[in-house]
Amino acid sequence: MDIIVKYIDELLEKSTPEAPMWNIEKIRQGLKSNWNYIDGVMIKAVLQMYDVTKDEKYLKFADNFIDYRVHEDGRDLSKLSWQMLARPMS
Numbered sequence: 001m002d003i004i005v006k007y008i009d010e011l012l013e014k015s016t017p018e019a020p021m022w023n024i025e026k027i028r029q030g031l032k033s034n035w036n037y038i039d040g041v042m043i044k045a046v047l048q049m050y051d052v053t054k055d056e057k058y059l060k061f062a063d064n065f066i067d068y069r070v071h072e073d074g075r076d077l078s079k080l081s082w083q084m085l086a087r088p089m090s
Contacts (some may be wrong), residue, residue: 001052011042012061017068020023035069 015021022042023033027064050058 005049005053008045008058012046012057015061017065020065039065039069 011021018020019027019033020036020039020042023036026033043065046058046062046065050062
């Protein structure tokens, strides 16, 4: 578990909602990062880290990221990604 925590923490420390490190290819190309499937997967992982560790930094990162990316009415969030985030963990 320690290696997973280290990996996720390093990603989050280097990421902002505007430039998440898991979309580094777009950043290197000078393109704007938009909400996509990978964002949904990563935020789901961050929320699972919170569930396991109860460390508020994970919940805070996910909240900030989603607040930046998703409008109150849900625009810019694909149905697939929303369903994935809302699905209970198994």
